[in-house]
Amino acid sequence: MTDNFTRNKFSDQLEAAGVPAHMHDWLSGHGVGALVEKMGIVFSELSAERAVATMPVEGNTQVVGILHGGAHMVLAETLGSFAAGIHAGPNAHAVGIEINGTHHRSIAAGTVTGTCTAVHLGRTLTTHEIVMTDEQGRRLSTCRITNLVRPNPKTS
Structure with a gap:
């Protein structure tokens, strides 16, 4: 491996989820989260302004065999929260409100693709729009998430 980062207990998870190597240190204490892994979400872009990820339909369906509406929301919240967290930076964190x-x-x-675009990147609030599309580019759902940016607690 040529990427310059320290391997940790989440390195394999971060790599499998497509998280860029330069962000591994930022996520080294938490990984991408168990739900991201369970849903099969894989990132292809990750910044405060734009985040893109895919998710398989298989394994994420409801009783009648279509993608569960909650799965759309999981993909949307994952993308919006990661983008807001990047915007918050190392001395703060973002929480969905x-x-x-x-x-x-x-x-x-x-496969569903979620594309997250910043609507507002403020000092205390971020808002992102997330559009989910199918493999033909047809819009499946549109979501919006607002996150509150909070300073990290001071440690002694």
């Missing part, structure tokens, strides 16, 4: 979504079309197989 509101999320909403509209489902436009169902999907029963394949």
Whole structure:
């Protein structure tokens, strides 16, 4: 491996989720989270302004065989929260305070792509819009998340 970062207990998880190597130190204490792993979410872009990830439909369906609406929301919140966390920087953290979504079309197989775009990157609040599309580029859902940026607690 040629990337310049220290391996830790989450290195394999971070690599499998597509997290860029330069961000591994930032996530070395937490990884991407168990739910991201369970849902099969894989990042392809990750910044405060734009984040993109994919998620398989298989394994994330509801009883009638289509992608669960909650799975859309998990992908949206994952992308929006990661982008807000990057914006918050190393001395702060972001916590979600509101999320909403509209489902436009169902999907029963394949891969969903979520594209997260910053709407507002402020000192204390961030807002991102996340659009989920199928492999043909058709819009499946539109979500919006607002995160509160909080300073990290001081340690002694």
